Amino acid sequence: MARKSFPLSKVYGLLEPGPVILLTTASSGRPNIMTMSWHTMIEFEPPLVGFVISNRNYSFGLLKATKECVINIPAVEIAEKVVGCGNTSGANVDKFERFGLTPKPAARIGAPLIEECFANLECRVADTSMVSKYCLFVVEVIKAWIDPKVKNPRTIHHLGSGNFMVAGEKIKLKSKMK
Amino acid sequence: MARKSFPLSKVYGLLEPGPVILLTTASSGRPNIMTMSWHTMIEFEPPLVGFVISNRNYSFGLLKATKECVINIPAVEIAEKVVGCGNTSGANVDKFERFGLTPKPAARIGAPLIEECFANLECRVADTSMVSKYCLFVVEVIKAWIDPKVKNPRTIHHLGSGNFMVAGEKIKLKSKMK
Numbered sequence: 001m002a003r004k005s006f007p008l009s010k011v012y013g014l015l016e017p018g019p020v021i022l023l024t025t026a027s028s029g030r031p032n033i034m035t036m037s038w039h040t041m042i043e044f045e046p047p048l049v050g051f052v053i054s055n056r057n058y059s060f061g062l063l064k065a066t067k068e069c070v071i072n073i074p075a076v077e078i079a080e081k082v083v084g085c086g087n088t089s090g091a092n093v094d095k096f097e098r099f100g101l102t103p104k105p106a107a108r109i110g111a112p113l114i115e116e117c118f119a120n121l122e123c124r125v126a127d128t129s130m131v132s133k134y135c136l137f138v139v140e141v142i143k144a145w146i147d148p149k150v151k152n153p154r155t156i157h158h159l160g161s162g163n164f165m166v167a168g169e170k171i172k173l174k175s176k177m178k
Numbered sequence: 179m180a181r182k183s184f185p186l187s188k189v190y191g192l193l194e195p196g197p198v199i200l201l202t203t204a205s206s207g208r209p210n211i212m213t214m215s216w217h218t219m220i221e222f223e224p225p226l227v228g229f230v231i232s233n234r235n236y237s238f239g240l241l242k243a244t245k246e247c248v249i250n251i252p253a254v255e256i257a258e259k260v261v262g263c264g265n266t267s268g269a270n271v272d273k274f275e276r277f278g279l280t281p282k283p284a285a286r287i288g289a290p291l292i293e294e295c296f297a298n299l300e301c302r303v304a305d306t307s308m309v310s311k312y313c314l315f316v317v318e319v320i321k322a323w324i325d326p327k328v329k330n331p332r333t334i335h336h337l338g339s340g341n342f343m344v345a346g347e348k349i350k351l352k353s354k355m356k
Contacts, residue, residue, distance in 0.1 A: 013338035016215045018196010035355070037194045040218035042230055042312050050228065050314065052220055076349070083351045130308060134220050134316070136228065154346070157335070160191035162353030168332070168346020171254070173261045175340030177213070 003104075006119065006144040011047040012178075014073060014119050014144075015039060019155035020082055020164070022072040023053070024103070025062035026111040031103050033095040033114070034059040035086030037158045039071075044178065047141040048126060055135050058090035063137060067125040068109040071141070072117035075153040076166050081116070083162060108143050118150040181282075184297065184322040189225040190356075192251060192297050192322075193217060197333035198260055198342070200250040201231070202281070203240035204289040209281050211273040211292070212237040213264030215336045217249075222356065225319040226304060233313055236268035241315060245303040246287040249319070250295035253331040254344050259294070261340060286321050296328040 015021075023034045039051035049071065053060045063069055074082050081099040088095060096103050103112035106122045113120040122145075127138035157165040193199075201212045217229035227249065231238045241247055252260050259277040266273060274281050281290035284300045291298040300323075305316035335343045 010338070013336075013341075016196070017335035017337055017343050018194070018215075037196075038219045040228060040230065041216045042314060048312075050218060050312075052218065079349065079351060083353045083355070087354045127311075133305075134226070134228075136220060138312070155343075156349075157195035157345070158355070159195055159348070160188070160356065162351045162355060163191075164349050164351065165195050165333075166346045166349060167335070168344045170337070171257065171334075171342050171344060173257060173340045173342065175261045176265045177261070177336070177340060178338065 002148070003120070003145040004148045006146045008047055008141060008144055009045050011121060011141050011144050012041045012044055015041055015049060017155065018157055019073055020158050022074055022082060022085060022114055022117060023059060024070040024072060024111045024114060025059050025066060027062050027066060031096060031112045032059055032062060032090035033085045033101065034090070035082055042138060048138055049123065049141060050136055050138050052135050053137065060135065063125065064131070066110065068111050069123050069139065070106055070111045070113055071121040071123060072114040073119040073155065074117045075150065076156050078116050079156050079164065082156065113145065118147045118153045120145045180326070181298070181323040182326045184324045186225055186319060186322055187223050189299060189319050189322050190219045190222055193219055193227060195333065196335055197251055198336050200252055200260060200263060200292055200295060201237060202248040202250060202289045202292060203237050203244060205240050205244060209274060209290045210237055210240060210268035211263045211279065213260050220316060226316055227301065227319060228314055228316050230313050231315065238313065241303065242309070244288065246289050247301050247317065248284055248289045248291055249299040249301060250292040251297040251333065252295045253328065254334050256294050257334050257342065260334065291323065296325045296331045298323045
């Protein structure tokens with residue numbers, strides 16, 4: 001895996017379109033993966049991201065304990081693995097092994113990158129004050145990576161009940177928006 | 179406009195894919211529109227949505243004061259109007275007039291629906307405790323509408339700097355996920 005460092009100032013453009021993501025966490029060297037769509041950018045730079053993890057998910061406890069995670073962004077080629085990760089629990093399944101995904105060491109945290117994803121965002125939990133009420137974590141992206149071989153990743157976007165929209169054509173409009 | 183009532187239990191499927199939305203607010207009968215991508219579902223039912231509005235935006239003050247808004251979801255056909263709304267301020271522009279959009283009365287709140295959008299979610303602010311720190315509002319969707327004539331809306335998803343991804347093909351995978 002020849003990952004390339006990606007500027008933190010451009011991270012919002014990866015998450016703002018709303019792709020399904022794979023969140024990795026790790027405890028005592030045993031990593032886990034969860035599938036998630038409920039996330040939003042909160043600040044451009046340093047990039048802050050808010051996301052919701054149900055407290056019934058195995059990853060909830062891992063994230064609360066370690067305060068570290070990686071947001072990995074998959075493309076459509078591994079959609080079946082993404083759904084598989086969403087339909088199993090890390091409490092009783094090693095999802096890397098079950099779904100043939102490859103954990104790679106992160107640069108700054110203990111949770112692993114997923115090699116099969118085209119982007120990986122190393123995060124530290126920045127604020128847990130909304131966790132008890134909404135299961136909403138605020139994390140800061142402290143290091144970002146992309147796979148430079150992937151030129152036009154077709155992300156997947158969950159419509160509910162296993163229905164996904166796959167990223168289609170791109171259009172450019174004249175805009176002052178960041 | 180023959181809007182059809184849409185079940186609150188299915189609202190998550192409209193927002194979870196991450197489309198650009200148009201948020202409408204109103205004060206003293208004068209409505210405004212802002213373009214936004216930083217939103218996430220927080221709860222299925224009643225549907226709670228979290229979104230970030232910069233306190234430099236005109237809509238920030240309107241929403242804080244009235245505690246009501248509509249989340250309108252546009253499709254690609256009006257992408258230029260969406261960008262126009264994102265590049266102007268309600269402080270000095272009547273965006274409905276400028277961009278040829280049509281305000282329609284909501285059922286339960288004062289802010290208007292946008293007729294040219296295929297879905298409209300009437301919302302009340304549910305929690306402002308994260309506004310001072312993150313400009314993050316939590317709203318509850320209290321009434322949802324769709325345009326039954328629009329069968330396959332192609333939403334737009336912001337990649338940054340006026341670049342958008344248009345919703346592409348749909349795929350269905352066997353899943354236990356909601």
